[in-house]
Amino acid sequence: MPRQPALKTVPRVFYKADAQLVAPQLLNKILRMDDGRAGRIVEVEAYRGAEDPAAHSFRGPTARTATMFGPNGHLYVYFSYGIHWCCNITCGLPGQAVLIRAIEPYAGVELIRAARPSIQRERDLGSGPGRLTQALGITGSHDGADLVKGDRGVRLMSDGREPPAVAVATARIGISKAMDLPLRWYVPGSAHVSGIRRLRSPGVDLE
């Protein structure tokens, strides 16, 4: 008996739909590095390009956002607050992408811990966009990586677990524009979701 089910690479067609449809479908998928590190995606946010004032791509392509306007199924990685890398998956129309906000460590946990040596609690390893890139070793060198071909050592895979049956959309975190758009989704009950402090009001949460 395999300890973990076989992983299948998610095909290109998966990324074709609008970002706000792909985003909740990304929940429970697995982001896997060739070195064995992998995380289950438990929180995402959609950014909708020209439709979305909070998106980096809102005012059209720039040097930084070029990847967002390229083919679907690629990683868009940007440098945030002069400190952190954040990673998105391109999908839908040009300019659209889904920010990966949190992962639950799935494999290669030793390597993940080595990448975040000061972290004690398991749930802090990948519960935030800056944290998960650190955990998996994703940096600017991965900007433009093809998640289907795995050309730069990263793939999006599935172990067969479906996204949550009920997709509850909530407001996105950390933005100052278009705050009313419900474009954030997470796996209900997951302890590995980010921004717990900010979730205390509505909806179904931990407990």
Added chain:
DNA sequence: ATGAAGATCAGA
């Protein structure tokens, strides 16, 4: 050329 803001995090 310049500066303000930024899809964040850890530590006090």
Added chain:
DNA sequence: CTGATCTTCATC
């Protein structure tokens, strides 16, 4: 709550 740290882009 605040400091860290630096790139990006709009404006001057």
